Amino acid sequence: MNASAAWQHLEPKVVAINRRIAELEWEPSRRNNFVAYKPERDSSYVEVDGDRLLMMSGYGYIGLNGDQRVVEAAKAAVDEYGTGTPGVRALAGTIPLHEELEAEVAKFTGRESSLVFSSGYAANVGTVGALCGAGDTILLDKLDHASIVDGAQLSGATVTRFRHNDPRHLDRRLAGTDPDTTRLVVVDSVYSMDGDIAPLPELREVCDRHGALLMVDEAHSLGVIGATGRGIEEHFNNEVRADIKVGTLSKAVPSNGGWIVGNEQFLQWLKRLARPFLFSAALAPAQVGAALESLRILDREPERVTRAQAESARFRQIMSEAGMNTGDSQTAVVPLIVGSDENAWDYATACRKAGVIGLPVMTPAVPPGLARLRIAITAKHTREEIDFAIDAFLTAARQCRLIGE
Known part of the structure; x- marks a missing residue:
């Protein structure tokens, strides 16, 4: 079989997705994905196609992207260590700044030690894959992030889903698993598309009853929930703890990378078993420096968290009272649910014309x-x-007939 014949099996899939994009983005003003935005350093505005627009779909929850202190920390890291690292962490890639950042992450999250990955995605895939394998069972919330799902599927373990934020359904699922194997329950602390919060106390009780491990992904909770932005445990007044906590340095923290926290013995084991950590290039110095300074600022300035919490609550209330569907959001992540993919693209386009960027999310990232x-x-x-x-x-919304006049 020649190469062109082999590509014929893939071609229908390529044609289908490109046709779908063309149906949604049939003119330049309707382009809402993979757009290059030029941000203003000291504001929430961006420039695109010569227009100055208010960005309302960015991840910078605590407002530190472009902060001069963070920029200077990144520059200082480059000045001292250069632009890259000469290898993976296990060999020549570790610099003192990595260990300094790991100590800061551990301190901020209230754990003994931490390990920093090249991305939050890698942290999830690597951690889940190291913890479980053939013969084990991983139980995932129906709305868990793709990185959690991918890690579970790649692990070789049996993967079981339970209904979103439903501890009773998890209880029934766990009852059917083998108690002599590893059972790992994984949830997002804050769900990135819905803005709701995992019921940690109830999940903890179910996991304890069945002898299962509980892992939480703090990607969208660090800097977002809890009185000082320390995540889901603080949100529930530190009454219960997760067995395993992972997170990212690219949401509230304006950098790159992922992290896991735990005791030193566990992390010494994990750094040798988590393949994305062991075989990926070390996080670059500029990203390490920016992340380190951002965590220190967040520690000193918790008012950033309370300000975002108060304003997101006000935003949700006004939008809901006006007739918009904000789902079960309890956090700074607020979905404006409009139904079809076409509705979302129409609405995003109308918002852009009104001076605001609100980015659409369609299937399969969310249910049809x-x-x-x-x-x-x-x-x-x-x-x-x-x-x-x-x-x-x-x-x-009124122009798109999503709500009444």
Whole structure:
């Protein structure tokens, strides 16, 4: 079989996705994915195609992207260590700054030690794959992030799903598993598309009853929930703890990388078994320096967290009272659920014309019929900017007949 014949099996899939994109983005003004935005350093505005627009779908929850202190820390790291690392962490890739960042992550999250990966995705895949294998069972919330799902599937363990945020369903699922094997339950602390929070106390009780491990992904909870932004355990007044906590350095923290925290003995084992850690290049110095300074600022300035929490609650209330469906959001992540993929693209396009960026999320990232704009309220947004965004979102919703006049 020649190469062109082999490609014929793939071609229908390529044609189908490109046709779907063309149906949604049939003119330049409707382009809403993979757009290059030029951010302003000291505001929430971005420039695209010559227009100055208010970004309302970015991840920078505590408003530190572009902060001069973070920029200077990144520059200082480059000045001292260069632009890259000469290998993987196990060989020549570790620099003192990596260990300094790991100590800061552990301190901030209230654990003995931490390990920093090249991405949050790698942290999930590597951790799940190291913990479980053939003969074990991994139980996933129906809405877990793709990195958790991929790690579970690649591990070779049996993968079972339970209904979203439903401890009773998890209880029934665990009852059917082998108690003489590793059972790992994995949930997001805050769900990235819905903004709701995992019921940690109830999940902990179920896992304890069945002797299962509980792992939480703090990607969208660090800097977002808890009185000082320390995540789901602080949100529940530190009454219960997860067995394993992972997270990212690219959401609230304006850098790259992922992390896992735990005791030193466990992490010494994990760094030799987590393949994405062992075989990936070490995190670059600039990213390490930026992440380290960001965590220190967050520790000193918890008011950033409370400001974003208060403004997101106000935003949710106003949008809900106006007739928009914000789902079960309890956090800075606020979905504006509009139904079909076409509705989401129409709505995003109308919002952009009104001066605001609200980015659409469609299937398969969300279930059919639940396409949405994924909005994120951050500490960098001023009250006036949020008011402007509310007016733009509601004006666009009326234009798209999503709510009444």
